[in-house]
Amino acid sequence: MTFKDLFSDHSDLYVQARPRYPDALFDWIAAEAPARSCAWDAGCGNGQASVALAARFENVIATDPSEKQLANAAANPRIDYRNEAAEHTTLADRSVDAVTVAQALHWFDLDAFVAEVRRVALPGALFAAWCYAHCSVTPAVDAVIAHLYDDLLGAYWSPERKFVDEGYASLALPFAPVKTPAFEMRVDWDLRQLLAYLTSWSAAQKHLKITGEDAVASVAEELAVAWHQPEHVRPVRWTLAVRAGRVG
Numbered sequence: 001m002t003f004k005d006l007f008s009d010h011s012d013l014y015v016q017a018r019p020r021y022p023d024a025l026f027d028w029i030a031a032e033a034p035a036r037s038c039a040w041d042a043g044c045g046n047g048q049a050s051v052a053l054a055a056r057f058e059n060v061i062a063t064d065p066s067e068k069q070l071a072n073a074a075a076n077p078r079i080d081y082r083n084e085a086a087e088h089t090t091l092a093d094r095s096v097d098a099v100t101v102a103q104a105l106h107w108f109d110l111d112a113f114v115a116e117v118r119r120v121a122l123p124g125a126l127f128a129a130w131c132y133a134h135c136s137v138t139p140a141v142d143a144v145i146a147h148l149y150d151d152l153l154g155a156y157w158s159p160e161r162k163f164v165d166e167g168y169a170s171l172a173l174p175f176a177p178v179k180t181p182a183f184e185m186r187v188d189w190d191l192r193q194l195l196a197y198l199t200s201w202s203a204a205q206k207h208l209k210i211t212g213e214d215a216v217a218s219v220a221e222e223l224a225v226a227w228h229q230p231e232h233v234r235p236v237r238w239t240l241a242v243r244a245g246r247v248g
């Protein structure tokens with residue numbers, strides 16, 4: 001099965017530059033799951049969420065169609081990494097207590113994936129998918145990032161990005177809704193780290209590949225002015241949008 005692979009070519013940068021999800025999110029998932037025997041992390045990428053789940057579930061099956069992304073995943077005795085698309089897996093019927101999707105649901109064939117979730121989930125299993133879009137630093141820094149995101153890279157975002165921007169609100173998920181707490185990601189970064197994160201954006205990589213020009217580099221000086229002291233560490237925040245439900 002073919003898939004839209006926008007991250008394999010810069011999988012090393014992706015694993016180094018992306019922020020980590022908060023422990024509170026995984027504590028909540030573990031608490032809401034009917035049991036903690038097995039979790040399926042679909043579209044696991046470099047396994048960031050898989051590792052966090054493995055600290056709370058006895059077994060984690062982590063699937064991703066990108067071999068390069070999986071090559072960057074941290075080995076863990078509780079995690080079974082499988083090079084598989086989320087829509088068609090080798091998971092056993094009615095075998096998982098929780099299904100998670102971290103920043104990947106917008107890439108899936110939703111109908112096929114939902115059918116697969118229903119096949120592998122135990123009755124009452126928790127489904128949780130989350131994403132994040134815009135980060136917040138200071139008003140001056142945020143304005144430069146918005147210019148990069150919308151004006152310079154707007155045409156280079158894939159159509160699926162709209163689902164991330166809206167926090168998955170319009171995706172039809174036929175599971176009984178579960179109310180979620182508010183979750184926030186926060187890291188303390190200097191300007192160099194922020195620039196690495198911006199460079200890891202799929203649109204930034206696509207722009208570079210098509211035009212030969214580095215859009216992030218073109219705003220680096222403007223960001224440095226807005227940051228004031230490039231070596232100074234500042235809090236960078238993202239709001240996590242979570243869609244959760246109970247699989248019948």
